[in-house]
Amino acid sequence: xxxxxxxxxLISVVILVAVIVxxxxxxxxxxxxTEEVRSSLITSENNTHYGLPSEWENTQVIxxxxxxxxxxxxxxxSNFTEDITYFDASGSEILINEDSEALVNYSExxxxxxxxxxxxxxxxxxxxxxxxxNVTNGEIEIGYDDSDWxxxxxxxxGLNANDLTGNFSGAYWALYHNGVTSDVGIGDxxxxxxxxxxxxxxTW
Amino acid sequence: xxxxxxxxxxxxxxxxxxxxxxxxxxxxxxxxxxxxxNGNKFVILGLLAIIGITGRILMSPIPNVQPVTxxxxxxxxxxxxxxxxxxxxxxxxFSNLILxxxxxxIYQAAAWSMIGCLGALFSNKLDTSMKxxxxxxxxxxxxxxxxxxxxxxxxxxxxxxxxxxxxxxxDLLHVVGNITFIIWLSNPLTEIMSRxxxxxxxxxxxxxxxxxx
Numbered sequence: 001x002x003x004x005x006x007x008x009x010l011i012s013v014v015i016l017v018a019v020i021v022x023x024x025x026x027x028x029x030x031x032x033x034t035e036e037v038r039s040s041l042i043t044s045e046n047n048t049h050y051g052l053p054s055e056w057e058n059t060q061v062i063x064x065x066x067x068x069x070x071x072x073x074x075x076x077x078s079n080f081t082e083d084i085t086y087f088d089a090s091g092s093e094i095l096i097n098e099d100s101e102a103l104v105n106y107s108e109x110x111x112x113x114x115x116x117x118x119x120x121x122x123x124x125x126x127x128x129x130x131x132x133x134n135v136t137n138g139e140i141e142i143g144y145d146d147s148d149w150x151x152x153x154x155x156x157x158g159l160n161a162n163d164l165t166g167n168f169s170g171a172y173w174a175l176y177h178n179g180v181t182s183d184v185g186i187g188d189x190x191x192x193x194x195x196x197x198x199x200x201x202x203t204w
Numbered sequence: 205x206x207x208x209x210x211x212x213x214x215x216x217x218x219x220x221x222x223x224x225x226x227x228x229x230x231x232x233x234x235x236x237x238x239x240x241x242n243g244n245k246f247v248i249l250g251l252l253a254i255i256g257i258t259g260r261i262l263m264s265p266i267p268n269v270q271p272v273t274x275x276x277x278x279x280x281x282x283x284x285x286x287x288x289x290x291x292x293x294x295x296x297x298f299s300n301l302i303l304x305x306x307x308x309x310i311y312q313a314a315a316w317s318m319i320g321c322l323g324a325l326f327s328n329k330l331d332t333s334m335k336x337x338x339x340x341x342x343x344x345x346x347x348x349x350x351x352x353x354x355x356x357x358x359x360x361x362x363x364x365x366x367x368x369x370x371x372x373x374x375d376l377l378h379v380v381g382n383i384t385f386i387i388w389l390s391n392p393l394t395e396i397m398s399r400x401x402x403x404x405x406x407x408x409x410x411x412x413x414x415x416x417x
Contacts, residue, residue, distance in 0.1 A: 009387055012383060012384040012387045012388070013384060015380060016269070016381060016383075016384040019377060023373065026373050030372060030373050055363075055366070057363055058358065
């Protein structure tokens with residue numbers, strides 16, 4: 001049955017063993033060299049994760065969008081005044097989107113920000129927000145007051161909404177959940193497995 | 205109580221043990237088949253299914269290196285499309301009872317069936333060992349890409365291309381594994397699959413009524 005074992009048989013085994021042994025290296029090199037191609041953004045507008053890296057689809061994500069510069073001459077504390085920076089759940093910066101104009105349809109005019117994503121199994125919105133922003137080693141610090149209605153977020157990444165001045169009476173950090181204004185505060189928000197929560201400055 | 209069965213095996217040692225076990229199973233099965241099989245297709249299909257299932261389970265520590273693709277391809281070429289579909293489905297189902305069952309099982313069964321059918325379709329053209337090797341290599345990529353479609357149940361179409369790109373080193377493993385298996389298994393499996401029934405079995409119904417006790 002295996003009487004005719006020839007050179008072809010032996011060479012095939014040698015090549016197979018070589019590929020298996022070298023596989024971790026081959027895979028690593030491949031992942032590194034294709035990173036740019038793979039890190040494409042989700043382009044389907046009716047997707048809750050529209051504009052986010054495609055590997056984050058169906059995961060939990062938090063994004064903070066910063067207002068355009070003329071509204072925020074005093075937002076020097078933020079590190080995210082240009083582009084949109086994406087951090088994964090381990091805190092590694094995976095992508096900077098320099099072409100982020102009108103990235104998310106409900107944030108027209110907001111073209112800089114930061115997103116942290118790739119999380120799962122969070123249920124409490126506030127806990128998710130604190131832990132997700134914490135992976136960036138202090139780049140997105142959250143400032144909040146405890147009120148009777150739960151935590152009130154006044155500062156994100158150094159930008160205190162109460163300090164903003166401009167052609168408006170006042171400003172606050174508004175919360176969006178999967179593309180629509182959240183009915184509840186962050187303290188009462190129940191996360192879904194595909195929740196994208198977004199904070200951005202709103203004015204009155 | 206000390207749990208004597210619980211100890212960590214080095215992955216390489218574990219793989220070598222698996223390969224040894226697979227070698228023993230294949231060696232004994234081939235010999236048993238030689239001794240007892242009269243060329244009955246059911247016996248041969250059962251034997252091939254066992255080799256496929258045990259081969260896939262025992263080689264599972266190495267991703268994508270397993271003999272199933274080559275077995276269903278050869279079954280398609282030497283026995284026919286229906287036989288390869290049977291083998292593909294049985295092997296996918298039973299090996300996934302150990303490796304993990306899910307929506308991908310149906311995709312794996314379908315992908316292996318497709319490869320078997322392609323083998324049957326091109327059986328006349330795959331007449332040299334070089335063509336067979338080339339086709340076995342291509343089958344690896346075909347199988348992987350077809351099974352990758354199963355991710356569309358959980359993620360959007362946007363994810364498919366990045367997913368396929370990430371999988372290319374795994375496709376390479378499948379291709380090299382298939383080429384090795386076709387070189388090693390083509391002759392012995394062809395010998396078994398091409399065996400004709402030696403018709404010395406008397407399957408005719410007896411004309412005589414059984415005698416009452």
